[in-house]
Amino acid sequence: MTTSHEELLPTTRRALTHRIAVAQAEGRAPSLVAAVVRGGRAVWHGARTSVDGNGPDAEVQYRIGSITKTFTAVLVLRLRDEGVLDLGDSLEKHLPGTGAGEATIAELLAHTAGLAAESPAPWWERTPGSLRPELSDVLGEKPPPHPAGRRHHYSNPGYTLLGALVAELRGAPWEQVLRDEVLEPLGLHRTTAQPEAPHAGGWAVHPWADALLPEPLEDLGRMAPAGQLWSTTGDLARFAAFLIQGDDRVLSAESVREMRTPAAPAEPADVVDGATYGLGLQIQHRDGRLLAGHSGSLPGFLANLTFSEVDDVAAVVLANCTSGPLISTVGADLVRIVAEAEPRIPEPWRPLREVDPTVLELAGPWYWGTHPFVLRVTADGLLTLGPLTGGGRRARFRPNGDGVWTGLEGYYAGELLEAVRRPDGTVSHLDLGSFVFTRQPYDADAPVPGGVDAEGWRGIAQP
Template sequence: MTTPHQEELLPGTRRALLHRIAVAQSEGRAPSLVAAVVRGGKTVWTGARTSVEGHAPDEHVQYRIGSITKTFTAVLVLRLRDEGALDLADPLEKHLPGTGVGDATVAELLSHSGGLAAETPGPWWERTPGSLRPGLADVLGERPLVHPAGRRFHYSNPGYALLGALVEKLRGAPWEEVLRREVLVPLGLRRTTVRAEAPHAGGWAVHPWADVMLPEPLEDLGVMAPAGQLWSTAADLARFAAFLVEGDERVLSAESLREMRTPAAPVEAADVASGYAYCLGMEIRHQHGRSLVGHTGSLPGFLACLTIGVTDDVSAVVLANCTSGPAPFTVAADLVRIVAEAEPRIPAPWRPLREADPATLELVGQWYWGTSAFALRLPADGLVSLEPLSGNGRRSRFRPGADGTWVGLEGYYAGELLKPVRRSDGSLSHLDLGSFVFTRRPYDETAPVPGGVDPAGWRGIG
């Protein structure tokens, strides 16, 4: 069993983390910077650096988190989906008519593939009062669409204003109230608020060529709030990161959160090269050979990042109160790397299944798709996994479905049915996976292989 002492980070790891944020704050010329690291669902380290009098931060001081707000909004939308109030494939017009962009689906808005413009018309919305944009028409403008819906990934802040309005319409209450009631209170995020509550950091612009600062305005974003309004703390975002991995049945299931972490937008060529992909309110980036999922955020005067190394079970939060300077994702990715490399995750003990269905046990073992060898395994989580023995080829996990079938969870076979097919005497003949026939022997002549099997059988050259 893990003791509280074992959950703590080693002194050398803590010093490396402190050194990394100290370099970021110094070289990035940030008035202040705070960070937190989560491992195993618990906050195991927090740190802060400042050089400005009156800016002594800790993990309980609020910073503006910008577009990390979008992840909170996405959680509200997925809750509506899970309750049956909407389908992600629904066009916006079905629930929120009259916007002029109603052909975009809920999923496309969540994944920034609805074709909407990146920003609002008129003055810079992040630095001017939300009262200048009292309604959705003011957010969308005369040219709200710049691409065909579903065709490409194009980050859109107005798209999340629409999602916030969708939440309000279906819940019959303001977005702020719904968020507090359905997410913030159940998760205990008491220091995550729509408006700043003391103690909070001030937002600053640091001159690019001189070590002087200028205060940034702190505006209420109005109808754009669901895209970037929230204030939070390193401690609260650390708890939120743990939730995004583990789930909480009072808010959103682990299965729905896995869906949120799955790429959902068309990927541009430049994104393929960088390893970037957008999911449903979350983004995936690659750094140090790791796949990291979360969200970055910025508003004038503030920078933020929450990122999760799911494989390593390490998450990091970085908050700074400057318009530009330190790169929050790079710093957060380094914090994940430091912990993951210095103190690698200790695997949970292997445990056998409590019980196994004999019909499922009959399926495991080696199978062939044509001449390609695959293994079907039954691990302790109760899912079955199909993977190529050569290391190359399609792989997926499958959950039990109805009538002895299995449903694909990822990759090429996501959503596809794996069906065990039996002969008239009840013996197992083959597996049917989306019309592909898997047999116990390569091109088994006793199975209905499409195209048939040459009756002369296998032969050499002669």
């Protein structure tokens, strides 16, 4: 039997190797490295390279581009969790004078602030950051192209503003705050703002010839929080495990779950592709699987981090070329290969440690009108409510400690569930956000909205 803590099967490892070999060969990448994470640790590393005998290992740095944004988002969520800011705050409240201050912090995190995708010319990814010394140089003079909050429009300057916000509230440079609050606690010692040997060189591959051209390696300056970082498959594997499980030294499991919760309206094309954006994480449905993570690119480099929480599998893929391999597809494929070949084995069923009679009596069938639902009491101390059969609204509920329960997901997220009792203490009905659930369909003894016909249920009169 294979558990999440055992090594991958030889057939799985070969399938992973085959996938990155095809990607490197067909994508004509000078080198491509990858890692797979399961059960909180790296269980596979692979590399393909055009230089014989010089395969990169898990400690060779590549530039990771916009995966940097996920690190910046973690810093902002830390400030929120400490009570320093609220995601609904306007940027102006904490970082005045930017010209984009009406946008909220949540909108900046989700790329819904309406800002431009790029800073004014010349293109920031191939020019020195010294050309943009101030935030005004990053935002430019043109008004935002879209109204704030109305649509998802990916914005690199938006994450520059978030990095400046972190620096302002912490009183230290973004890079130092990142090092102290995220990289060191998680042990990401090979993730840096500047390249540190050993590191890959960035290359452009001629589209119509097997020839190479070196790409410039620029310090992005103010734009650093949007795409500056260098990292390794080893470090990003550890970061991926954190994004699945959380780490109370950095962010709780609840907060990283919030990061991968959709926070942006999808564009029409994204609806077809099943893609959206959370708070610093890209989210997509692929092959029937919900994936989260982030891609990245800068001239000379491609990067992708992808994970499936349900399968507890993550993949990291890095390449040192400007274009070629479809890195995001490769990452998703590596997750799929492991999840399908070695599906996650469920934890053993365990009963409740203690049984609360007042909670246990809520278990069983309930009716919303004529729709049968079942409420279950689970060993993790939660309630689950869902249709007896077929599809429909389902949710888990956590206890608030006062006989009221709060919904955790879906339609009932944040809604309150309460067992309403009669004067003698027996349960009359469940109230869920004004919906009345009764033990019998349209129970005449319960306060069903609109009342119940006094003559009760009947047949159709025959002529």
